[in-house]
Amino acid sequence: MAAAATTDWGPIIAAVALFILLSPGFLFQLPARVRVVELGNMGTSVLSILVHTILYFCVLTIVVVAVGVHVYSTKPHPIE
Numbered sequence: 001m002a003a004a005a006t007t008d009w010g011p012i013i014a015a016v017a018l019f020i021l022l023s024p025g026f027l028f029q030l031p032a033r034v035r036v037v038e039l040g041n042m043g044t045s046v047l048s049i050l051v052h053t054i055l056y057f058c059v060l061t062i063v064v065v066a067v068g069v070h071v072y073s074t075k076p077h078p079i080e
Contacts, residue, residue, distance in 0.1 A: 010069035015060055022056045024048040030055075 021027060024044040030051050032038035063069055 006072050006074050009071040009073055011064045013071055014063045014069050018056055018060050018063070022052050022059070024052045 024030075025038075025040075025042045025048070027040065029038045029041055029043060029045075029048050030036070031045075031048060032041065033043065033045060
């Protein structure tokens with residue numbers, strides 16, 4: 001019988017969740033147009049895209065490397 005193939009979905013799930021949450025203007029925008037931080041304004045600027053990209057990379061690296069999020073999935077064995 002062959003071993004079941006496993007896939008680590010942890011980094012993929014973390015990357016997608018952080019991409020959605022750290023999109024500029026969705027929850028917050030840093031730096032904002034008028035203030036330093038604005039919440040839920042659904043706007044963006046080039047500088048805020050750069051800041052959110054750096055923030056995304058740092059948080060994703062911490063979550064995947066330091067915390068080590070792992071979610072494994074296996075293919076079910078066929079019933080014989």
